[in-house]
Amino acid sequence: MDNLLEVKNLNKEYGRGTSKVKALQDISLTVPKGQFVSIMGPSGSGKTTFLQLVGGLDSPSSGEIIFNGVNLQYLNKEPEISVFRRKHIGFVFQFFNLIPSLTAQDNIALPLVIEGTSKTYINERVKFMLEIVGLKNQVLKYPHQMSGGQQQRVAIARALVRKPFILLADEPTGNLDTKTTLEIMELLKTTQKELEQTIILVTHNPIVSSYADRVIYFKDGRIIEDELLSNNKSKREISVEISEKLTDISGGTVYAN
């Protein structure tokens, strides 16, 4: 399988002198196209920082991030990095971050509108995405008229509407109940399969991670473990294993926030 993402010796430091904090230390990994990666670890382990660097939102102190053969350090200035982000990276947040004054279909259409895509393509693509996320009957609803799960579906559709190389999700189910969490994870799994979508997801929830193909464990800015999940086990079994592993890593504090 071709590697979509290649991270080499990635370091990120904040502050100076005695207040210097090493958020990421010597991270190296590769992510093949179409893989669903879950990143786990206790609070302050560097998960979100990693996601921000991969998403081109922040620049590393040292190291390289290579996306589909493109080294981000050569794009690390405006507007090139913004254009790259717009075209190739989709984001999903814990808070759905929809535009409250736009309907579901308009929220999904927005990235294409910003890009100046043709009207016909916008119509076709939005229709397709609404079908994928199962919101065909909610097209004209505003965010405040939808449930949390529905809003997150719109947010996922919006993130994928431009066919990004990779979908970066930061605690996408952190604000949802268990039932809706499972629905959203099923949706993400479906999009991974149907659209061959590469996904990197940050979560604290072992059940959410059980949907991934691979789990990477972070602690104190380093990768502690990187494991591929077995297809032969049930989601429940996997999540129990992940939970145990997390307890070991964080010294008993799994759900520290």
Added chain:
Amino acid sequence: MLTNFIQYVIKQMNRNIRNLYIILGIAISISLLVSTSILYVGMKAEVENQVRENYGEKDVMIGYKNLVGYNDVVEAKLSEDDIEYIKNHPYVKQLSTVFFPLFNESRNGILFIGIAPNDSFAKTEFKIPQYDINENEVILSKDLLDRFKENNGKIKITFPSGEEGVWTVKEVLEGKSTVLFNIKDLQKTLKAPNKVNLMLIDLKENADKQQFIKDIKSNIDPRLIIDPIKEKDKFRSNLGGLRNIGIVFGVFILLISTYFVQSILQMSFKEKIQQMAILRSIGTSKKQLVFLVITEALILSLIGSVMGSGLGILIAKFGKNIVVGQLQTTILETPIPWNIITLIIIISILSVLVAGLVPAFKVANIPPIQVFSNTLNQEYTPKRRRTYTSLFFLTIGILLTTISIIFSEKLSGLSFIGSLILLLGVIVGLYLFVKPILIGVKYILGSINRIEVKLAINNLISQKVHTANAAIVIVLGLAIGFSLQNLLGAIEKGEYNRIENQFGTRLMVQAYAPMMSTLPLSLSSELKAIPGVNHVSALGKIISVKTDKNEELLVSPADFQSLMNMGLLSKHVNTSKPAIILSKEMATKFNYKIGEVIKLTGRSDQVEIKENTSFIITDIMDFVPSTLHSKLAIIDWKYLKLKGDSTYPRGFFIATTEKNTSEIEQLVYRVISKYPEAELLNQEIVIKDIKNQILRMYSIFYTAILSIFVVGFLGMYNSIHSNIISRKREYGILRATISTPTNLLNIIIIESLLIGLFSTIIGGVLGLTLTKGLSTFLDIDFIINWNVLITTIVIILIASIGVSLIPAFKLKRLKVVDFFNR
């Protein structure tokens, strides 16, 4: 479905109530500016009409006015070179060359004027039809027709010099004592060929009249008299006085509305910052964000401008009747000055654009890392530069104000500029005042041992920038609105006092047909006997007298001591010396000033002025009651020789301290009923009438002040609402830790009340400073209207509680977790 970016801009605007505030703010501001400018243009046009009606088209008259008498006419004339020089002067728009043989119009009361047959300017000037006056034809006034009419229908005129002639009447005029001739005809009759001794000159609009007079004086005969027709300039400058007040208002309205709109946009963008951040996260470029803001600002200002202009035009159309009182006439037309309106709209769009661009660039420059974190609503720490700027303005403002106080007479303008800079300094660094003032409030409220009060004060101090932002609109609105209100109050009070001094609260009994009838002097004691009457002063029958300069005056004798007791004389008059009080019309006509001495001679059937008595002008009456003659003067009758007849009074002033004069009126009616020539007038009506005129004159400015408060209220609602909503997370922490929903509701309400209190303290002090600056600058008494100040403070405090209720109840209903959700 959304398919282009413009659609997005419009859709997201559609569902934002704040946009409505912005449109309202712009519309109100523009409507005020537009209506004021329309009324101003209308008033200016009307004043110009009146000026032309009263004084004609001419701006300057040049001639040999001081050469009295017909025989001098031949010697004094304007040469062709003189006429040519004046004609070619760059300031001259049009002129008429006139032969005016009896230049001293008071000589026998008839004006003989020769004009060129095709001189349209002269024809307009003398209000005659635009056809030619041929030789042997005259146009004359109605009163002279019978005097000169012959049996054959023609008229025969004999001039004082003996020449005479017969003319056909071409037209009869409505005016008085004027005969217009063909100039050649008149020159021939009076044996003064080609003589021109008067020129009527209409100057170009921007001509410098004084420079023109200087040029003429230095280049032509120094004996030449140049009459600049000062009355015309005075008449125009009255409007000029109003214009200055109008300009001050206009600038304040513009400042307030720009700030208001800017603050709403700021608040709006604070709320929308997350939305903008989402846009950034899905790839919106900085350019697109700026475009979004500019388009939004343009759409809002265009809608606001169109609405405001329409509203302004309507206000002007309906409001013109209000201004009628000020000019004591009708504004015939209120033409719409499209050029001014266009300018106002352009300024408004630019203001909104500038106001919108600041937050747009702020949003555009948010680092992407912040977009995805929860740090967007973090407390904004003011930059050191802002503090230094504020301190700089404050220092300069205080310095200028102090200098202006020390040199108050010479540097009155500094006081105004100083107070404006002070205002700017306070506004820029308002957050600097939050802590000291609120600590002061905490100290004063120390006895109130409620946790909510303490929490509210601490919250506001710790969030001083938020507090200052919420207070800024109230401070600005209160400072400007209050200072303008005080200023107008002072102007009005000054006017009222002046009228009260002249008329007082009193009745007047006067003989019917003032010039002819008289009343018995014994009526004085009968009137004095009426309960409630404090003083009675008799006013003598009018006599015609001549001054030592041969000017004619109508003089009414009165008892000065008695008038003084009644408070009728506005200035202290030394009654031991002969004194005279002139009407303003007379003083202006003969160019008399207070302190000058006039010798009078004259007599009537009953009285005679003592020979060689010199009267000192002790006062000039601005207003003359309509029952008296406007050409009137009053002298103390102890300097008159009486001829033993006691029936000469023509009226009595009755002074009373009673507020309600109706009962006294009834008694006076009963007393005077036996004198058929006596009638009763209540001067109270005259006073009321004049007060109403003054009120109408300033009502448009009161409307403006009211609008400033309305705009301020909208701004207040907007800023307090935004302040509360933007601090939702902070309130959430309070709810999660120590407070019940009711505690929270109380804290929010107390906070708003404290913001109102803080604003009124700062705004009130600034308002007083501005009032002082403006009153020194405009030379008006510094009067503090405490009633208005206290009422305004109470309204603001109530309003600040009122505007906090909706968001406070909204937050009260939230569950603790909802405070932390976006």
